[in-house]
Amino acid sequence: MNLNDSVLKDKKHIHFIGIGGSGMYPLAQILHAQGYYLTGSDNNPTDTLERVKEMGIPVIVGQRAENINGADLIVHTAAIMADNEELIAAKESGVPVLERSDLLGILTGHFDNAVCVSGTHGKTTTSSMLTQIFMDAGSDPTVVIGGKLPSIQGSGRIGESGNMVCEACEFMDHFLKLQPDISLILNIDEDHMEYFKTLENLIASFRRFASNAKKFVVANGDDPNTCRAVRMLSKPVSTFGFSSDNDYYPEQIKTLDGVHTCFDLMHRGEKLTEIDVFVPGKHNVLNAVAACACAVESGIRPESLNLGMKNFKGACRRFEVLGQVNGITVVDDYGHHPAEIKVTLEAAKSMNFKRVIAVHQPFTYSRTARLLDDFAEVLQIADLTILSEIMGSREKNTIGIYARDLAEKIPGCVWFPEFDEISDYVVSIAQPGDIIITLGCGDVNKCAHMIVDKLKRK
The missing domain is CATH 3.40.1190.10 (Mur-like, catalytic domain)
Incomplete structure (x- = not known):
């Protein structure tokens, strides 16, 4: 037994804060199969959370201090903020608390x-x-x-x-x-x-x-x-x-x-x-x-x-074809770094589409600022680029950088603050033979689904 396994020794009830996350779900699967009693909480109902419930794991929607009651080990995702009521209660409980990556390290x-x-x-x-x-x-x-x-x-x-x-x-x-x-x-x-x-x-x-x-x-x-x-x-x-x-x-x-x-x-x-x-x-x-x-x-x-x-026909959000409507193909891709965007757009350009239309959601202010010229260069591979505002995620915009700063460096680029506006614009210009690719590791996939739905209704 690995020395780190002492954390798991003699534990019976493990509670997961944020159990509906894609990174938490496999760890819950492993521990559940090993016979541990698991409980969990999450703020949002998702497909993953439903699958956790199907395993027979009690799940609470909403994160409150009392959710941890009875647990002798508590695991949380890195996305849980320090001021989260349930995480604060966990750290004050005297029960061992692990971040997801610590538990994954033990299980490997x-x-x-x-x-x-x-x-x-x-x-x-x-x-x-x-x-x-x-x-x-x-x-x-x-x-x-x-x-x-x-x-x-x-x-x-x-x-x-x-x-x-x-x-x-x-x-x-x-x-x-x-x-x-x-x-x-x-x-x-x-x-x-x-x-x-x-x-x-x-x-x-x-x-x-x-x-x-x-x-x-x-x-x-x-x-x-x-x-x-x-x-x-x-x-x-x-x-x-x-x-x-x-x-x-x-x-x-x-x-x-x-x-x-x-x-x-x-x-x-x-x-x-x-x-x-x-x-x-x-x-x-x-x-x-x-x-x-x-x-x-x-x-x-x-x-x-x-x-x-x-x-193998691909993983979700990796050049994933979401729909083909009236000769227009809509693809979603997780690419969020210039090197990833470059190979994805080059692949699209090699596939005999009439035009490649890129919809990119920049992710984090620091990455966008640091790699601004690199993003501008690779996004020009597309025939037309549309930007959303930057998704800050864990960062605050102390740099003072905005999507318009990137848009100004890309000929013909336009940007909109809301996905609804982006999807309306893309649907209005899309033509048979085009491929529309949404790019980013945030929630730009929502925009891709909106585009498919609006193309069907057009």
């Missing part, structure tokens, strides 16, 4: 092969690909990912094997709490710089994450920052990338249509198998190579890899 130590998927971009897609490969190869993994995967109907599942797929987020160094057997690093790009301050600090954190691997590291050998993070590491490192200098790489890449790409998966000069990818973009070929590399290193036979890849 319960598995023989925890594959922890890190990187600035592509974590959810690659975690989902690896999940699908494990499942279709009969490996029955436990899964904790940052988005919803249709084949598991959510963000987590309980498996019977020793394999675990866990998305590892670098935000506030949360991934350093994990206990990976395999540490996967997809890429390292400047993000969350309000915390890391410098690129050197960010790379140093990824190096510590890699060092925590009990078995070995799988790293992007084409990414200079990732190479810096794993250079001279004491752990074994397998590399992946497009270059044949890597251990795993693709050859004979063929794009059969805008969505279907196939390639030969190579390992040190030897063809392992042919892989089919049914999500668009060159970046998803690289994500597939990374997922396959982790699967092979976990003992999955090469001939079993492509069954899972053929069945």
